[in-house]
Amino acid sequence: MVSVFNKEILDPSKYNINPERGTNFLTLLVQRSGNEGDGKLAFNKLQILLDRVMLRRLKRDHVSTMELPPKQVIIHREVFNEIELDLATSVMTNTTRQFDSYVARGVMLNNYANIFGLIMQMRQVADHPDLLLKRHAEAGQNVLVCTICDDVAEDAVRSKCHHTFCRRCVKNFVSSFQVTDVEADCPKCHITLSIDLEQPEIEQDEVQVKKSSIINRIKMENWTSSTKIEMLVYDLYRLRSDKQTHKSIVFSQFTSMLQLIEWRLHRAGFKTVMLDGTMTPAQRASSIKYFMENVEVEVFLVSLKAGGVALNLTEASRVFIVDPWWNPAAEWQSADRCHRIGQRRPCIITRLCIEDSVESRMVLLQEKKANMINGTMNADQKAMESLTPEDMEFLFRGN
DSSP: OOHHHHHTSOOOGGTTGGGGGGGGGGHHHHHHTTTHHHHHHHHHHHHHHHHHHHHOOOOGGGGGHOOOOOOEEEEEEEEOOOHHHHHHHHHHHHHHHHHHHHTTTTGGGGGGGHHHHOOOOOOOOHHHHHHTTTTTGSOOOOSSSOOTTTTBTTTEEEEESOHHHHHHHHHHHTTTTSSSSSOOOOOTTSSSSSOOOOOOOOOHHHHHHHHHHHGGGSGGGGGOOOOOHHHHHHHHHHHHHHSSOHHHHHHHHOHHHHHHHHHHHHHHHHEEEEEETTTTTHHHHHHHHHHHHHHOOEEEEEEEHHHSOOOOTTTOOOEEEOOOEEEEEEEEHHHHTTTTTTSSSEEEEEEEEESHHHHHHHHHHHHHHHHHHHHOOOHHHHHHOEEEOOHHHHHHHHH
């Protein structure tokens, strides 16, 4: 039925799309037009068919029966300060120039690994310049460092070419190739990437991991915070001004960013606890228990790679997403750590976003992907996790 529908009503050739792409052309329409123009037209027509043949059960349809309080998602937007803007502009200009060179030479698909790294640089500079300037790669060989994010490898795994990754980082990286005709190559040595994503975690020396913290690589007495960190501090101070006591969960992709946040919050008088992918199961359980049972602990700092799923943190009613990701499902899962059965308070999810940076484009890209899922009832993980050539062009050029 769907193939007939595609042929008669949503003929790919009507939209200047190669018919050989099959049903995948709807994804291309959304990536190209979002929920406007051809994309909106495609959504409307497809919904007419699906409304007649499918039954969709959503979490929001059962909120009352599950006795869940309401959930609100807001975006806190700020701009770079002058010092940050100089570095960020330089990074974005250089990375965009490199991306444009790949496109001009027709080798973009052969440089996915390099482009992934360029996007990572733009994301890091939006969090704090030190994530880029004090990279873990410069910290020596005492700990396992992720080849993709240049942070301590969380839930570390190793490829057959003997390079180390965070399990979540390399899964996201491999997923980004799913809509291309090329195989993923290692970001380090650029041979075809071969890795067992289900292999046991490689254990690290806990003492060496702590020594390698970004806090120990910076002269903190001369350290300057960032706009992103001060956005979070401001929001947490506002919570304190309320009559009620609120516990908050702070998610970030980068362990080093969480360490900087922890240092800043301690000096602002907040008591925190952290959970990241380098911890043992016993340490994770201890951190969760400490946060849940101690009223004075206001903030739980959680690595998105380690705590996006399988956590029940209903003592918290506030969630802060420090750095957006192009896959909206990752943020949805994070929000569900507190908005679940057992929650008694309304939940507010705050997404921190630096305007005029790659982050503001990522937020728009998330909306496009979310519209595709909501508009087509298609929960296909590939559509959510992949980073297509069109997506990349949007992140670098904004069009």
